[in-house]
Amino acid sequence: MNEIFTRIFAIFWKDMLIEIRSKEFVFSVLVFAILELVIFSFAFSIRANMADMAASGILWVALTFGGVIGFNRIFAVEKENARLEGLMLCPVDRSIIYWGKLAGSFIFMLAVAVVVTPIFLILFNLPLLLPRLALIIVLAIIGFAAVGTLFSAVAINTRARDIMLPILFLPIIVPVIVAAVKATAPVLAGKAWGDILTWLQIIIAFDIIYLVVATLVFEFVIEE
Amino acid sequence: MNEDIKASSCAIEVRGLNKSFGERLALRSIDLRVSRGEHVVIFGPNGAGKTTLVKILATLVKPSSGSVQLDDIDIYDKPAQIRRRISLVSHQTFLYDDLTVYENLKFYGKMYDVPDLEQRIHEVIAWVQLESRLHSRVDTLSHGLQRRVSIARSVLHNPPILLLDEPEAGLDPHADAVIKDVLASINSGSRTIVMTTHNLERGLELGERVIILDRGKVVYQAAKHDISVKDFRQIFDQHTRISK
């Protein structure tokens, strides 16, 4: 068991080191996500106290597309120097590679959310301390990362890789987006728990199902 | 009793191996036996299937049919176990350019569960004579040096079987010579080696047994017997011209 965690952490830490060394990437994604927020705000002629549903939608679009841009990187990093082959030569279960990469993409999305969300709340004059929003975001990000990591591995070995990832990713995460947007709106309006519980259940179910399915199916994606 | 001894002295056993990529038949009916500690060199023109064969032995590519066993472990059965016992050196380094030599070795050491990792890293880096660059980023090293680091990486977990796919490719003669020395020093043990190369001279030096692959088939196989390079070149041209 210890072996498994050591290896997952080794992959995760290696990716973190790489990202820290080449800072441009995370930074660019953050800038992109913020830009989206701004553009959508202008496009919908936002007044600061606009409807919660629309505001909620804007936040989740920014997070989703920020994620889509970022997910390609997860396995693109392994393309140079045939590093993916190097990983596959290691005496580990293929799914460990998936979980190592999953940890990295989760942290990546978390970083995006941590920067984008406060900016969003400020732009829309919403309260900054919203623990329930944090919960929704964390749960939804798990789902994004689970699916995004899997499809990143599929897309890199495909022609037109940059467009294939969104085409694969977006339809699958529709349930998460619907649930996240619907759950976020009452939170922004300060309403009670009851409204959002069912939506959270959907997100949690999605997360569990896709973590399991992706773990099972990953080896078929990267083997030759 | 004799049979048992024979079986367990066999590091690599390939029988009836076929591999096709869609329409293209890359390997046809390959039979190969490599004893423990033997050095085998595989020659062949481009497209002969050398790299495919090595990748199958390295468990990176699955065979279309046929049996492959390394260290008596079946490739279909327990590929992960096989990976502990082998290593691959190719013209691709498998290294992370943004990380230092040390960080790369540490990463692979963890993935291979190498005991006494710190000590081992220093050992292998000494073998390839790169102690001074241990904490340099890989992208600051020349191709030749990167190849040496890659070799260090490959012996970190002390595999009994070493697979080399054109290890001299893309290197200038000086770097090439250093690689040759490095390989020699690393193999002072009884490692089984399978190497593919375009370099007839180098291959003849290193190999105890030579094999020529052409169009996916084994067309010539012999023990080295001090063949001169010139004679071997003739043999090579002869066997690969027939199928033209």
Place this chain on the structure above:
Amino acid sequence: MSNKRALRDNALLGLGLVLMVAALYMVFVYVPTEKNMGIVQRIFYFHVPIAWVSLLSFFITFIFSILYLWKREMKWDSVACASAEIGVVFTTLVLITGPIWAKPVWGIWWTWDARLSTSLVLWLIYVAYLLIRSFATEPARGARYGAVIGIVGFIDVPLVFLAVNLWRTQHPTTIVFEGGVTVPMLLTLIVCIVAFTTLYIILLVQSANLKIMDADIKHLKGMIQAE
């Protein structure tokens, strides 16, 4: 052997023809016009079976994708792919017949109800399936990636339906037959469902066989070229 197959194929074709004629008769002649929605309501007898078949075909893709990843025989992949292609066509028809029915009856082209929304997402997922197969660098990879999408995509369908359904029940605009469903309507619907399912099976068998033969030919070609 091939005679048996030809016989079976022709029998299937004959059966399909009979059923389809019967279905057409029942839809346009037998069943009375629905009270509230008028003649346009007859599209319902096509829309529902087509939607059913589209779901069925993706279920088949799901099953055969799993089979392919497990057994690695090309023929399973051929069935999965054939079924997905047919499914995309049928889903497109669902997305076309839906609005055609909705516009005259409810005055709107599109409604984000659970069924239509799920069909739209389904369409997107299986178009992605076909795209990934054609964009893969080798056919074997395309088959593998396709199988993965076939599995992952189908699992998504109930989740999408659940999410959108929950969303819509907060704003109910369900499609209701105010006049109730009569026996002739039910009968017609059942015949149509059987007819379209048979059509699906015919298409699937033909298409899958074609793909399998195509793969065999390619394999033989490869072997000849190598000599």
